[in-house]
Amino acid sequence: MSSRRAASATAVAPRELRARGQATRDRLIQAGAAVFSERGFHAARVDDIVAVAATSHGTFYLYFANKEELFRALAELVAVELETLAAQLPPLAADPAGLVALESWIAEFANIYANAGPIIRAWTEAEIVASDVGRLGTNVHAAFARALMDRIRSTPAVGIDPVVAAIALVAMIERTNYYALTGQANVDGAAVVATLARVTHAAIFGTSGSK
Amino acid sequence: MSSRRAASATAVAPRELRARGQATRDRLIQAGAAVFSERGFHAARVDDIVAVAATSHGTFYLYFANKEELFRALAELVAVELETLAAQLPPLAADPAGLVALESWIAEFANIYANAGPIIRAWTEAEIVASDVGRLGTNVHAAFARALMDRIRSTPAVGIDPVVAAIALVAMIERTNYYALTGQANVDGAAVVATLARVTHAAIFGTSGSK
Amino acid sequence: MSSRRAASATAVAPRELRARGQATRDRLIQAGAAVFSERGFHAARVDDIVAVAATSHGTFYLYFANKEELFRALAELVAVELETLAAQLPPLAADPAGLVALESWIAEFANIYANAGPIIRAWTEAEIVASDVGRLGTNVHAAFARALMDRIRSTPAVGIDPVVAAIALVAMIERTNYYALTGQANVDGAAVVATLARVTHAAIFGTSGSK
Amino acid sequence: MSSRRAASATAVAPRELRARGQATRDRLIQAGAAVFSERGFHAARVDDIVAVAATSHGTFYLYFANKEELFRALAELVAVELETLAAQLPPLAADPAGLVALESWIAEFANIYANAGPIIRAWTEAEIVASDVGRLGTNVHAAFARALMDRIRSTPAVGIDPVVAAIALVAMIERTNYYALTGQANVDGAAVVATLARVTHAAIFGTSGSK
DNA sequence: TATGAATGAGATTTCATTCAT
DNA sequence: AATGAATGAAATCTCATTCAT
Numbered sequence: 049m050s051s052r053r054a055a056s057a058t059a060v061a062p063r064e065l066r067a068r069g070q071a072t073r074d075r076l077i078q079a080g081a082a083v084f085s086e087r088g089f090h091a092a093r094v095d096d097i098v099a100v101a102a103t104s105h106g107t108f109y110l111y112f113a114n115k116e117e118l119f120r121a122l123a124e125l126v127a128v129e130l131e132t133l134a135a136q137l138p139p140l141a142a143d144p145a146g147l148v149a150l151e152s153w154i155a156e157f158a159n160i161y162a163n164a165g166p167i168i169r170a171w172t173e174a175e176i177v178a179s180d181v182g183r184l185g186t187n188v189h190a191a192f193a194r195a196l197m198d199r200i201r202s203t204p205a206v207g208i209d210p211v212v213a214a215i216a217l218v219a220m221i222e223r224t225n226y227y228a229l230t231g232q233a234n235v236d237g238a239a240v241v242a243t244l245a246r247v248t249h250a251a252i253f254g255t256s257g258s259k
Numbered sequence: 260m261s262s263r264r265a266a267s268a269t270a271v272a273p274r275e276l277r278a279r280g281q282a283t284r285d286r287l288i289q290a291g292a293a294v295f296s297e298r299g300f301h302a303a304r305v306d307d308i309v310a311v312a313a314t315s316h317g318t319f320y321l322y323f324a325n326k327e328e329l330f331r332a333l334a335e336l337v338a339v340e341l342e343t344l345a346a347q348l349p350p351l352a353a354d355p356a357g358l359v360a361l362e363s364w365i366a367e368f369a370n371i372y373a374n375a376g377p378i379i380r381a382w383t384e385a386e387i388v389a390s391d392v393g394r395l396g397t398n399v400h401a402a403f404a405r406a407l408m409d410r411i412r413s414t415p416a417v418g419i420d421p422v423v424a425a426i427a428l429v430a431m432i433e434r435t436n437y438y439a440l441t442g443q444a445n446v447d448g449a450a451v452v453a454t455l456a457r458v459t460h461a462a463i464f465g466t467s468g469s470k
Numbered sequence: 471m472s473s474r475r476a477a478s479a480t481a482v483a484p485r486e487l488r489a490r491g492q493a494t495r496d497r498l499i500q501a502g503a504a505v506f507s508e509r510g511f512h513a514a515r516v517d518d519i520v521a522v523a524a525t526s527h528g529t530f531y532l533y534f535a536n537k538e539e540l541f542r543a544l545a546e547l548v549a550v551e552l553e554t555l556a557a558q559l560p561p562l563a564a565d566p567a568g569l570v571a572l573e574s575w576i577a578e579f580a581n582i583y584a585n586a587g588p589i590i591r592a593w594t595e596a597e598i599v600a601s602d603v604g605r606l607g608t609n610v611h612a613a614f615a616r617a618l619m620d621r622i623r624s625t626p627a628v629g630i631d632p633v634v635a636a637i638a639l640v641a642m643i644e645r646t647n648y649y650a651l652t653g654q655a656n657v658d659g660a661a662v663v664a665t666l667a668r669v670t671h672a673a674i675f676g677t678s679g680s681k
Numbered sequence: 682m683s684s685r686r687a688a689s690a691t692a693v694a695p696r697e698l699r700a701r702g703q704a705t706r707d708r709l710i711q712a713g714a715a716v717f718s719e720r721g722f723h724a725a726r727v728d729d730i731v732a733v734a735a736t737s738h739g740t741f742y743l744y745f746a747n748k749e750e751l752f753r754a755l756a757e758l759v760a761v762e763l764e765t766l767a768a769q770l771p772p773l774a775a776d777p778a779g780l781v782a783l784e785s786w787i788a789e790f791a792n793i794y795a796n797a798g799p800i801i802r803a804w805t806e807a808e809i810v811a812s813d814v815g816r817l818g819t820n821v822h823a824a825f826a827r828a829l830m831d832r833i834r835s836t837p838a839v840g841i842d843p844v845v846a847a848i849a850l851v852a853m854i855e856r857t858n859y860y861a862l863t864g865q866a867n868v869d870g871a872a873v874v875a876t877l878a879r880v881t882h883a884a885i886f887g888t889s890g891s892k
Numbered sequence: 893t894a895t896g897a898a899t900g901a902g903a904t905t906t907c908a909t910t911c912a913t
Numbered sequence: 914a915a916t917g918a919a920t921g922a923a924a925t926c927t928c929a930t931t932c933a934t
Contacts, residue, residue: 066914068914068915069914072914072915088384090301090302090384091301093906093907093908094907094908094909095907095908103915103916104915104916104917105908105909105910105916105917105918106910106911106912106914106915106916106917106918107914107915107916108909109908109909109910110914110915114908114909115908115909169383172380172383173299173301173384175298175299175301175302177441177443186443189438189443207457208454208457208458208461209450209453209454211446211450212435212446212447212450212451212453212454213454213457213458215435215438215446216431216435216451216454216455216458217431217458219430219431219434219435219437219438220427220428220430220431220434220435222434223430223431223433223434224423224426224427224430224431226430227400227426227430230388232388232397232400235422235423235426236423239420239422239423240423240427242420242423243419243420243423243424243427244427246418246419246424246462247419247424247427247428247458247462250461250462250465251457251458251461251462251465253465254461254462254464254465276896276897277895277896277897279896279897279898279933279934280896280897283897283898304923304924304925305924305925305926306923306924306925314898314899315898315899315900316899316900316901316925316926316927317898317899317900317901317926317927317928318897318898318899319926320925320926320927320928321897321898324926325925325926326925487917487918488916488917488918490912490913490917490918490919491917491918494918494919509808510806510808512723512724512806512808513723513808515902515903515904516903516904516905517902517903517904525919525920526919526920526921527904527905527906527920527921527922528905528906528907528919528920528921528922529918529919529920530905531904531905531906531907532918532919535905536904536905537904591805594802594805595721595723595806597720597721597723597724599863599865608865611860611865611866612866615866629879630876630879630880631872631875631876633868633872634857634868634869634872634873634875634876635876635879635880637857637860637866637868638853638857638873638876638877638880639853639880641852641853641856641857641859641860642849642850642852642853642856642857644856645852645853645855645856646845646848646849646852646853648852649822649848649852652810654810654819654822657844657845657848658845661842661844661845662845662849664842664845665841665842665845665846665849666849668840668841668846668884669841669846669849669850669880669884672883672884672887673879673880673883673884673887675887676883676884676886676887699893701893701894702893705893705894726927726928726929727928727929727930728928728929736894736895737894737895737896738895738896738897738929738930738931739893739894739895739896739897739931739932739933740893740894740895741930742929742930742931743893743894747929747930748929748930
């Protein structure tokens with residue numbers, strides 16, 4: 049990933065950490081989140097991260113083999129959270145209760161996105177997508193798409209391709225949150241959640257007759 | 260004092276170009292497209308670009324003040340193409356003919372995306388979004404959203420927020436093409452277009468009664 | 471967008487330096503003095519400086535934001551030394567004791583010039599004069615001229631314009647040392663000091679009757 | 682001199698020039714004077730020179746083998762002018778008429794300096810002094826010093842070292858004009874000439890008794 | 893005689909990573 | 914466990930000079 053120097057051969061052995069060490073590592077993780085958010089993976093300099101964490105270069109490499117490793121640590125946290133959410137996608141029902149359930153679930157997604165969004169975004173930087181960490185992102189997306197696809201498939205009389213529709217709807221949900229979060233689109237959070245739910249619902253239940 | 264940097268502050272004056280110069284400039288643009296596509300903005304080195312264009316470093320800087328300038332040139336081409344397309348969004352009708360018209364339009368989008376996708380992607384790298392070039396991307400997105408919003412508004416009895424829905428649907432169309440293009444999702448192009456059209460159609464006309 | 475340049479815009483923050491760092495910084499300053507002396511500001515390459523200092527490029531930029539910054543550090547040292555000397559210009563007296571005092575002072579100037587001359591010379595390169603660092607040189611010259619002018623003014627019955635004469639005599643003292651130092655004029659140091667003192671003395675006290 | 686590329690092996694053969702060619706060459710010389718004046722030798726880019734001359738790079742190298750060659754052409758013009766002036770230094774006499782004659786001569790020097798000053802300055806850039814062109818400057822200076830020294834020597838009962846004094850006085854005259862010209866010292870031209878004459882006169886005739 | 897285009901060595905600067913204490 | 918210092922490969926950019934027309 050790094051075009052500069054090959055990643056250190058000796059990865060950092062996951063040591064037992066005492067309280068102080070744990071605290072330092074946490075500070076680095078927090079700092080990483082802040083800096084990656086603000087600048088993206090590439091532009092984030094280890095310099096910035098250690099400055100925010102109020103520690104030194106030497107210490108950084110005590111805990112992480114390289115910059116990517118820290119990013120991966122962050123990304124894995126997010127990935128776990130998102131995959132858990134994906135597993136909790138409720139059954140889809142055509143009635144108003146179904147819409148409400150879906151809306152709650154999307155609200156939860158928006159919630160997670162509000163915190164983790166910048167990390168998710170950094171995942172999509174061109175170079176990263178192809179990398180080891182990038183696969184995490186792909187997997188998360190796939191998990192969502194699979195969950196939604198399963199629900200669509202178990203819905204009778206849907207007029208759309210479940211595989212593609214699932215991908216498209218997940219793409220929509222993710223990306224709309226992105227635009228909302230970055231302020232590129234100036235919209236109200238609640239309206240976003242409501243609309244995403246409605247469009248998703250309509251896509252599944254509103255296309256039945258159009259075949 | 261620094262005569263070097265000072266001089267370069269002034270971007271390359273847009274000179275009158277003879278045939279040879281124009282050809283070289285074009286070659287650099289093409290090469291830039293190829294390299295940015297493959298590597299993203301950051302990882303793309305001027306070295307790579309001039310290698311592909313079969314010219315020299317010096318020549319590169321004869322035509323572009325820096326890497327960003329070349330990227331901007333490319334981005335502007337794409338932006339024009341996309342804004343033209345946005346202006347051509349057909350009226351939306353509930354009947355099958357309306358769906359077909361929409362599908363054609365989305366097919367055209369997919370078409371453009373197939374060529375320009377990587378540039379569009381590079382637009383979204385965190386640092387770029389905030390930059391001058393980034394604004395191009397934001398504007399393009401806004402142009403699409405506005406066009407779609409106008410159509411939704413002029414459709415009676417829609418059960419969704421036109422502003423948010425427009426943003427969400429554009430996000431979906433863009434991002435799904437992205438996944439399809441990068442192979443992160445392994446799907447058939449025609450199916451993608453058909454599904455995007457159907458979901459969009461359903462979002463607008465399938466949500467009318469659910470209010 | 472350009473994260474590199476942007477970061478460097480901020481000059482190197484003056485960190486607290488431990489012993490090793492201080493030593494390295496000092497070595498770079500010494501090396502800078504040597505290289506600027508030999509080649510002048512422009513022809514001096516950072517390459518040369520770090521070679522003399524037996525350190526690396528990276529280290530150079532750890533201590534100085536760029537070549538100019540190192541030059542400025544050197545120039546400031548010299549400026550302080552010279553301004554101190556300017557403040558020590560003795561009162562001027564027409565008698566032999568006055569001449570001796572003046573001669574001692576000029577000898578001290580020659581002494582400083584022997585070490586710092588090349589830096590002083592580099593100050594006068596056309597581009598530098600107009601720059602930030604250049605102002606240092608102008609200020610130093612002004613300090614000397616002012617000191618001398620004050621002495622001339624407090625001398626009764628001088629037949630010359632104190633302002634212009636002060637400038638001219640300082641110019642003479644500086645420039646003659648320059649020629650002596652660069653070997654463009656092959657003269658004995660002691661003779662230079664004696665002659666400069668005598669001419670200066672004569673200019674002030676030997677012009678009284680010629681009005 | 683040029684750290685970049687070895688000077689072209691094939692110097693430009695001094696061709697017979699037709700009217701058009703002569704005019705172009707003249708334009709380049711004028712442009713060179715302007716640009717070297719403003720920026721000094723190093724910072725002057727061939728780019729700037731041809732822009733001012735409203736011609737092209739190719740044409741430049743049709744008339745001058747390299748940048749230095751153009752500078753030398755300019756320097757030689759100045760050198761001739763100055764050496765002519767040096768030869769015209771009047772005899773020095775202690776009486777008022779002698780002072781007046783000296784003043785006229787210095788006025789003429791100031792006159793020439795007002796035009797040629799920047800070229801003279803560029804001569805003193807560290808790298809140039811050591812070069813081929815640099816020798817021109819050294820020679821000019823020597824010519825002045827020799828002329829003045831001859832006059833001092835033929836003056837009875839001078840209390841100063843003729844060699845050193847001549848160098849010092851020439852240094853003074855040159856450098857004071859420099860400061861006056863660059864505006865580093867804000868003084869009136871006539872006062873400068875008058876003062877320089879008086880100081881020079883006093884140095885020679887006012888030091889006689891102080892031995 | 894003129895010129896626009898091309899060249900490429902060389903200069904500055906950055907920053908992830910390693911080292912010595 | 915921590916840290917300040919050092920490294921150096923790699924990236925960007927400049928400009929005197931040559932080339933092809």
